Amino acid sequence: MEKQKRYLIKTYGCQMNVHESEKLSGILEQMGYTLADTETDADLILFNTCAIRESAEQKIYSHIGELKKYKKQRKDMIIAVCGCMSQQQKAAENIMTKYPFVDIVFGTHNIAKLKELIEKRQQSKKRVLSIVETEDIKERDGMPKVRTSGYNAWVNITYGCNNFCTYCIVPYVRGREVSRPLSDIVGEVEGLLKEGYKKITLLGQNVNSYGNDLNDEDQTFAKLLKAIDNLPYDFWLSFMTSHPKDISFEVLDTIASSKHIMHYLHLPVQSGSDNVLKAMNRRYTASDYLKKIDYAKNKISDIEFSSDIIVGFPGETEEDFNDTLKLISKVKYSQLFTFIYSKRRGTVAEKMENQIELKIKKERLARLIEKQNEIATLEAQKYIGKTLEVLVEGKLKNKNKLIATSKCGKNVQLEGSDELLGKFIKVRVESSKLTVLFAKEEK
Numbered sequence: 001m002e003k004q005k006r007y008l009i010k011t012y013g014c015q016m017n018v019h020e021s022e023k024l025s026g027i028l029e030q031m032g033y034t035l036a037d038t039e040t041d042a043d044l045i046l047f048n049t050c051a052i053r054e055s056a057e058q059k060i061y062s063h064i065g066e067l068k069k070y071k072k073q074r075k076d077m078i079i080a081v082c083g084c085m086s087q088q089q090k091a092a093e094n095i096m097t098k099y100p101f102v103d104i105v106f107g108t109h110n111i112a113k114l115k116e117l118i119e120k121r122q123q124s125k126k127r128v129l130s131i132v133e134t135e136d137i138k139e140r141d142g143m144p145k146v147r148t149s150g151y152n153a154w155v156n157i158t159y160g161c162n163n164f165c166t167y168c169i170v171p172y173v174r175g176r177e178v179s180r181p182l183s184d185i186v187g188e189v190e191g192l193l194k195e196g197y198k199k200i201t202l203l204g205q206n207v208n209s210y211g212n213d214l215n216d217e218d219q220t221f222a223k224l225l226k227a228i229d230n231l232p233y234d235f236w237l238s239f240m241t242s243h244p245k246d247i248s249f250e251v252l253d254t255i256a257s258s259k260h261i262m263h264y265l266h267l268p269v270q271s272g273s274d275n276v277l278k279a280m281n282r283r284y285t286a287s288d289y290l291k292k293i294d295y296a297k298n299k300i301s302d303i304e305f306s307s308d309i310i311v312g313f314p315g316e317t318e319e320d321f322n323d324t325l326k327l328i329s330k331v332k333y334s335q336l337f338t339f340i341y342s343k344r345r346g347t348v349a350e351k352m353e354n355q356i357e358l359k360i361k362k363e364r365l366a367r368l369i370e371k372q373n374e375i376a377t378l379e380a381q382k383y384i385g386k387t388l389e390v391l392v393e394g395k396l397k398n399k400n401k402l403i404a405t406s407k408c409g410k411n412v413q414l415e416g417s418d419e420l421l422g423k424f425i426k427v428r429v430e431s432s433k434l435t436v437l438f439a440k441e442e443k
């Protein structure tokens with residue numbers, strides 16, 4: 001009997017990529033591959049890459065480089081690279097020339113063709129480079145999936161992005177925005193709920209512009225949320241990412257009146273300065289943003305927010321940065337994802353003058369994190385003594401503790417038996433540390 005082939009996928013970047021790796025695993029398992037434990041027993045290693053910041057790319061290059069030694073021992077091993085980094089022509093060529101032991105390089109638009117690419121490599125002596133600009137979305141939707149995130153299931157609602165924020169590589173490597181038909185999405189979600197998934201997370205670079213390309217008033221983001229909310233199962237619904245310019249009051253009202261939508265919103269602001277927001281092409285002001293936050297807080301009293309912030313965008317002055325500090329003090333995010341601006345090839349901001357020195361960027365990042373830690377600590381302490389509804393999602397590694405998420409997106413740890421896994425329960429918060437809440441089941 002032929003030995004069973006084994007695979008490993010290394011995933012970098014955002015949830016979109018995590019979900020795409022679930023689809024790539026789907027194809028590999030259909031081809032008869034099973035998951036390997038380590039690099040040494042893998043017959044195929046696939047890197048699903050990210051290009052959002054230079055640091056991400058550098059890390060990936062060094063990880064690819066480390067595989068040379070395995071390939072020397074095992075000539076028949078296949079090494080493949082796909083995703084946002086390799087979608088860039090220059091990066092793809094660079095991998096082909098500098099890493100001769102890489103067998104296959106492809107991008108973001110032809111992941112559904114993984115089987116054909118592997119077969120092409122196996123049938124010829126040549127290495128395979130295949131970067132394309134367009135794709136058949138139905139084919140990508142139809143890919144089998146090996147889901148890996150427990151009780152949560154990711155569901156794509158759009159692919160690509162039309163926003164062209166001046167710092168961002170995503171529109172260049174993911175193409176223009178395409179929405180899936182509403183009925184396909186609702187059908188996929190219903191299937192997942194029947195299978196027993198407890199949390200559904202809708203994915204898109206800008207979920208709020210869902211349907212803009214469909215030109216059908218029955219297929220909007222608010223209508224999609226309502227259609228899913230009406231499904232008769234016990235579950236929570238979440239989505240990412242929302243764009244502040246596009247999230248409508250109707251969507252906020254829909255969250256307020258829904259049964260299943262989480263009271264948690266990731267609404268990346270990027271900066272608190274109107275000058276910087278304009279230069280970033282974000283198309284909202286700090287005051288537009290705060291109006292939406294206030295509206296949501298009024299309608300949904302227990303709502304929590306998180307955000308992404310970039311420090312050191314070209315031209316950012318000390319005053320601009322202080323506006324960001326002021327904004328985060330007003331919103332009081334429960335969590336913040338903070339980044340140092342990184343120049344990306346081909347973007348508008350790459351050519352901007354007044355690039356900020358790394359030393360200043362680092363210093364601003366440290367101040368931002370310090371301020372946010374103060375805010376998050378105080379925000380978490382507010383929950384002490386309160387009762388929360390949580391979904392028990394997993395176990396803490398090496399400890400006999402359960403990890404759960406509250407309906408407002410807080411991370412909760414508690415003691416309890418494995419029987420609670422996958423259940424919605426009520427807990428009472430006893431203490432907190434930074435953003436994490438420690439609780440006991442309320443019986």
Ligand code: SAH
Pocket residue numbers: 052053167168169170204205206241242243268270308309310339340341342343344
């Ligand atoms: N579509 C989502 C996610 C984009 S990428 C959105 O619009 O929010 C995730 C985050 O990475 C962005 O929100 C931004 O904060 C950060 N980011 C993107 N490009 C960057 C760059 N060139 N340098 C530093 N951070 C960047």
Ligand code: SF4
Pocket residue numbers: 161162163164165168169170171205206243
């Ligand atoms: Fe990038 Fe802006 Fe699109 Fe988000 S909305 S992916 S930050 S261009």
Ligand code: F3S
Pocket residue numbers: 012013014015016017049050051052084085169170173174
């Ligand atoms: Fe995501 Fe990175 Fe691509 S953040 S969309 S994997 S560039």
